[in-house]
Amino acid sequence: MNRLRPPARNSLALSELFNISSASQANSAHTVTESEKLKGVSDQIDTRTEWLSPDLLAAVRANVPLVYVDVIPVRVDSHGRVTEVGLLLKVASDGSISRMLVSGRILYGERVRDALVRHLEKDLGPLALPHIPPNPSPFTIAEYFPDPEISGFVDPRHHAVSLAYVVPVSGDCTPTQEALNLAWFTPAEAASSKIAADMTGGQDRLLRLGLAHVGKLP
């Protein structure tokens, strides 16, 4: 698997990348297992299940909203104009392989800023050099529910209230852990219906809200 890094921009369609991913899902008998294992890995990292027993995690998910952060990583020029948007290729919470934002839970005792840095490092590697904005307020709030009718933002696992940020990164980004790939797109590409078709859970809409926030919605 080639992991593209800027300035090389990945214009491969997700369908092309499916060849690779479907190869790793060759035997249908194993597909579910593979997918679930990946999902398990994701949960383990995302919620540090060593700190939260499966029973407690299930009880929490059924009773209170979780706090998340969503991050749109971007490249900016010397005047702060967004030139590129980074999207991960990951196994989403619904099991599909999707283009995704950097996303994850805020842990007990953790500051929002620390969660932003931790999830950016988790997904983009330790050399991404994120520039977390000094202003702590998110550009929008994405409310994820299992029911897709409520807000358009969907997470089949739980109700999550997610603080959404646009974060410039100036360093070397190498997708780590469960991300299959990281690709960079122009703002126009990122706002296109082609990319939207590769995203899930309403994250394509969240991406467009973020592009509008930085004045880059076509």
Place this chain on the structure above:
Amino acid sequence: MNRLRPPARNSLALSELFNISSASQANSAHTVTESEKLKGVSDQIDTRTEWLSPDLLAAVRANVPLVYVDVIPVRVDSHGRVTEVGLLLKVASDGSISRMLVSGRILYGERVRDALVRHLEKDLGPLALPHIPPNPSPFTIAEYFPDPEISGFVDPRHHAVSLAYVVPVSGDCTPTQEALNLAWFTPAEAASSKIAADMTGGQDRLLRLGLAHVGKLP
């Protein structure tokens, strides 16, 4: 207890009001009970403990951050200028009687907007006519921790990530339930050290951040 409503502005010092409240706490043997009962009422309403068993609530509080909203209710003139700031007189989570913002938990399955309306109705009554802003992003994020050293925002019960809003109200405000009083202050009064001394948990600072957001910090 006189519950003041605008346009009459309450300039009583909290110390004067203490006469009333200390009267209701006359017997020290009962004081704790009274205070705890009030606090229990607060929790019951705030977290709908009928939906969350005490054990589960304790487990949740010890393991994940809760999602809260904080609201600064304001009066505005016809041009949107903040003329008055409403502060509740309540038993705070630390047991003290304090000037407080409208504040409370977002419930499982509840939209942020619905939580804002519910908590405003809970504290200001059903006729307050809040004007929830169309923009869903809070003016800041207040991160409450039991440890006062972490962020300056303190809640002895749990870690809460609170979305903070300034919400104009144009109707008739009558404090309900556990609020002892609602008083209106000019922005300059609200930003004063006198009012700050009557607030707890860092809410005086949150109030000043909100006043700055609307351009009304002296």
Place this chain on the structure above:
Amino acid sequence: MNRLRPPARNSLALSELFNISSASQANSAHTVTESEKLKGVSDQIDTRTEWLSPDLLAAVRANVPLVYVDVIPVRVDSHGRVTEVGLLLKVASDGSISRMLVSGRILYGERVRDALVRHLEKDLGPLALPHIPPNPSPFTIAEYFPDPEISGFVDPRHHAVSLAYVVPVSGDCTPTQEALNLAWFTPAEAASSKIAADMTGGQDRLLRLGLAHVGKLP
């Protein structure tokens, strides 16, 4: 000319309305005159030319950026959700008949809030009851230039730096002065390519940026 008011929503295509407007422009010999007269009226109101001689206005326009406000008037429900977006039908600065936002200059000595109220009254009438947000910062800055290549926001007359706001109106809106019509659209309609085709100078993009700001971009 029927001037539609909410809750009646106007779903007429601009092309249908053109019948009316072309009727009023029946004789091509007079069309230019009519249009220019309207445009003259617009300038007169917009820049109070009684205060600014034509020579000075021309000198200003050629040498310094002007300060403008753009307003997206919206209807909101009791929870602050945008339900409808109001668009004017006006003769635009390029002479075309277009769907337009409420827009105009900030005058010498005028506060931004006063300019917002003045332009809303000018275009929506004195009973519109706008709720100017307490927070003075615009959701975005639209930079208009005669050259369409610079920012995508175009004003053939001058360089203008425009502060853009979303303003809920709760009263009775009746288009006044040079507006031919005021129509209300759902957020989805307002973000559609059909409406975009009826707008000019990049205001369709500004409208979508505003819809994103209130979480209502599809």
Place this chain on the structure above:
Amino acid sequence: MNRLRPPARNSLALSELFNISSASQANSAHTVTESEKLKGVSDQIDTRTEWLSPDLLAAVRANVPLVYVDVIPVRVDSHGRVTEVGLLLKVASDGSISRMLVSGRILYGERVRDALVRHLEKDLGPLALPHIPPNPSPFTIAEYFPDPEISGFVDPRHHAVSLAYVVPVSGDCTPTQEALNLAWFTPAEAASSKIAADMTGGQDRLLRLGLAHVGKLP
């Protein structure tokens, strides 16, 4: 004159620096001339008077508001927390020697981002490495008037509508041109009444609004 650069933080009182400045204003007969010369230099740079004749500049100033930017330059840590605030020591528009923000006019044909970079370079030097935020909306709007009663923001020369930003700088800052000094302060120092006493035109209040925006108001 020693021009301090971070990480060395300048805690000198302005009064101590006055020794230097009053030295350069030794002969009262020349003081006005010196001051006016400095002010003339300031105008020349600020408004590029080679492009705007004195007559036209006077006419513009008397008839339309000018568009300005105000910038609070800050140092941030790896998590985006503001650690230091940079303040210039300059001859203000009222002739006093004051702590000042980076501030200046947007020129005809100039993008807001370009004006931000230009004024930051003008005041902090070409190696300051400013990180202009991708979001174009200012944290507040400061409306300057000759009359101090109108908004609290004062410019004796004209009415200016100023877009205010907090901009992290990560490079080497060396005050250039008319700035006498650049000093860095902790957020708490920057919000103190001691620093406020050294500022003019309401910029101390604008500074506190900016500190609140980044959550750093005490």
